[in-house]
Amino acid sequence: MSFGNCYKGKKVLLTGHTGFKGSWMAIWLKQLGADVYGFALAPTSDLDNFVTCGLENEIHHQEGDVRDAKALASYFAKVQPDIAFHLAAQPLVLLSYQDPVGTFETNLMGVINFFEAVRHTPSVKVAINVTSDKCYDNKEWVWGYRENDPMGGKDPYSASKGCAELITSSYIHSYFSNSGCHVASARAGNVIGGGDWAKDRIVPDYFRAAKAGEKLTIRNPYATRPWQHVLEPLSGYLNLGASMYNEGIEYSGGWNFGPEDTANYSVKQLIDKMLLIDPNGGYTIPADTVKPHEAHLLKLDISKAVNQLDWRPALSFDETVEFTVGGYNDDLKGQDILNKRVEQIVSYTAKASKKGIEWAQ
Numbered sequence: 001m002s003f004g005n006c007y008k009g010k011k012v013l014l015t016g017h018t019g020f021k022g023s024w025m026a027i028w029l030k031q032l033g034a035d036v037y038g039f040a041l042a043p044t045s046d047l048d049n050f051v052t053c054g055l056e057n058e059i060h061h062q063e064g065d066v067r068d069a070k071a072l073a074s075y076f077a078k079v080q081p082d083i084a085f086h087l088a089a090q091p092l093v094l095l096s097y098q099d100p101v102g103t104f105e106t107n108l109m110g111v112i113n114f115f116e117a118v119r120h121t122p123s124v125k126v127a128i129n130v131t132s133d134k135c136y137d138n139k140e141w142v143w144g145y146r147e148n149d150p151m152g153g154k155d156p157y158s159a160s161k162g163c164a165e166l167i168t169s170s171y172i173h174s175y176f177s178n179s180g181c182h183v184a185s186a187r188a189g190n191v192i193g194g195g196d197w198a199k200d201r202i203v204p205d206y207f208r209a210a211k212a213g214e215k216l217t218i219r220n221p222y223a224t225r226p227w228q229h230v231l232e233p234l235s236g237y238l239n240l241g242a243s244m245y246n247e248g249i250e251y252s253g254g255w256n257f258g259p260e261d262t263a264n265y266s267v268k269q270l271i272d273k274m275l276l277i278d279p280n281g282g283y284t285i286p287a288d289t290v291k292p293h294e295a296h297l298l299k300l301d302i303s304k305a306v307n308q309l310d311w312r313p314a315l316s317f318d319e320t321v322e323f324t325v326g327g328y329n330d331d332l333k334g335q336d337i338l339n340k341r342v343e344q345i346v347s348y349t350a351k352a353s354k355k356g357i358e359w360a361q
């Protein structure tokens with residue numbers, strides 16, 4: 001009955017279903033009884049969650065490029081989804097410095113093409129664009145960012161997410177304020193969990209090094225991040241989608257899905273905790289590393305989601321790390337990974353239910 005049974009029997013179209021978050025979302029939606037359709041580039045490695053879980057045989061899978069407006073629109077026209085989530089993006093800060101043009105093309109034109117497809121497909125009742133905590137103008141202060149704080153972004157990735165938010169807001173005001181389709185954007189921070197083997201992300205880098213019997217060099221050990229297990233923001237997106245589907249327009253706009261205010265930990269604290277749970281691995285900190293600008297202090301204020309959606313994180317920091325280490329160990333064993341993911345979803349839902357979180361009741 002999670003999410004009021006909203007997803008059961010619905011056609012849900014996800015872009016980015018071959019990626020880390022999208023593949024977990026596809027698994028969860030399937031568990032909820034949805035008919036899941038995915039549109040994304042092909043997976044890039046045999047370690048990708050989409051591949052190791054065998055999702056090609058579990059959901060409807062369409063390879064395509066979100067920069068190709070016609071291809072995306074015709075997939076929407078063919079599927080006639082009830083609900084759509086946009087997760088396809090170039091999501092890496094370091095890669096955005098190397099390829100700003102490709103990053104802006106995918107992260108801006110992808111969003112525009114998504115909303116164009118949505119507005120020409122009347123079956124769609126809810127559309128959610130997934131952006132990032134990096135969409136905010138980061139003042140490197142101690143307070144959490146609220147949904148109505150200004151957008152910004154110094155590096156190309158962050159700026160592309162700030163722009164993606166402005167695009168979403170413009171489409172809401174121009175096309176979706178009175179259309180029968182409700183539109184929102186969802187902002188989350190650094191998401192961790194089994195199945196993410198992307199380059200230049202600290203947790204995959206750590207497990208890649210551990211797998212090779214090496215120590216990871218940490219580029220920014222004291223940077224704090226709103227670490228969350230991947231199921232936390234996904235529960236926010238699903239909760240938001242169900243509320244919009246059932247209750248409508250008052251949920252349009254931007255939403256933060258971050259950890260509790262007290263739960264921002266540094267890279268070093270995160271890795272030290274992983275080492276306590278699983279001592280295979282290790283790290284070194286170079287004294288003189290100079291790197292491009294990346295936000296050092298970034299927190300999300302989640303009051304709006306807590307008060308208006310009755311959403312909140314279900315896992316403590318320790319549980320977040322336990323779920324994450326458990327997920328990577330499942331990856332490294334390489335057996336029955338889809339069932340292991342489902343077990344984590346069931347266990348996560350049980351923890352949320354025990355904490356009285358409404359979507360899980």
Ligand SMILES: NC(=O)c1ccc[n+]([C@@H]2O[C@H](COP(=O)([O-])OP(=O)(O)OC[C@H]3O[C@@H](n4cnc5c(N)ncnc54)[C@H](O)[C@@H]3O)[C@@H](O)[C@H]2O)c1
Binds near residue numbers: 019039064087089132
């Ligand atoms: N992982 C995080 O920590 C994190 C944090 C904040 C926000 N986000 C956002 O969440 C979303 C999903 O991120 P992720 O971590 O799953 O990334 P990922 O790299 O694992 O997956 C990205 C997905 O987008 C698809 N994609 C990329 N370019 C495409 C294109 N041109 N056409 C079609 N599909 C394309 C890929 O095929 C893949 O399915 C992104 O919008 C990202 O910016 C992620």
